[in-house]
Amino acid sequence: MIYVDPPEWPGHGRLWSHLISDESFEELHAFAERVGIPRQAFERDHYDVIADRYPSVIEAGAQPVSTRRIVELLQQSGLRRRKGS
Template identity: 50%
Template sequence: MTILVDEARWPWRGRLWAHLVSDESYEELHAFAASIGKRRAAFQGDHYDVDTAEREIALQSGAVAVNSRELVSLLRAAGLRKRGRSHADGGA
């Protein structure tokens, strides 16, 4: 059971953003996201977007840094990947 976060490299509204996912379950992801102050409404189907500051909090709270390709690969292997929204997979 691991929470993963990729690089904060996607610009939006003047900040850089990363993706926060679980390789185990959405329940694990929601619990972790809540523990670092993310609202459930911010859930993006299979991930939470986190800005640079939130990424650092996630890492300090036990998330594991991975590159974007690894994040998508592990999300797919867990059967938790939803198609069509993640920048990490080349989508918009």
């Protein structure tokens, strides 16, 4: 399943969300491609999604969850990749 947290992360003068899969990176990449998120937005284990895109990724099927839940889901799935890993 695909999940997204609220756009609360500041960067480059904007707010961002994190988009993840709890199943595979293949699922995540396929979803991102389907909704038009560029591959360069992928960072280690998630896609950074600009706040303007948040409603459209939910409409496309991403489940909204808290940032804490994003981290839990990545850890439980074994897909968590920390910086420097």
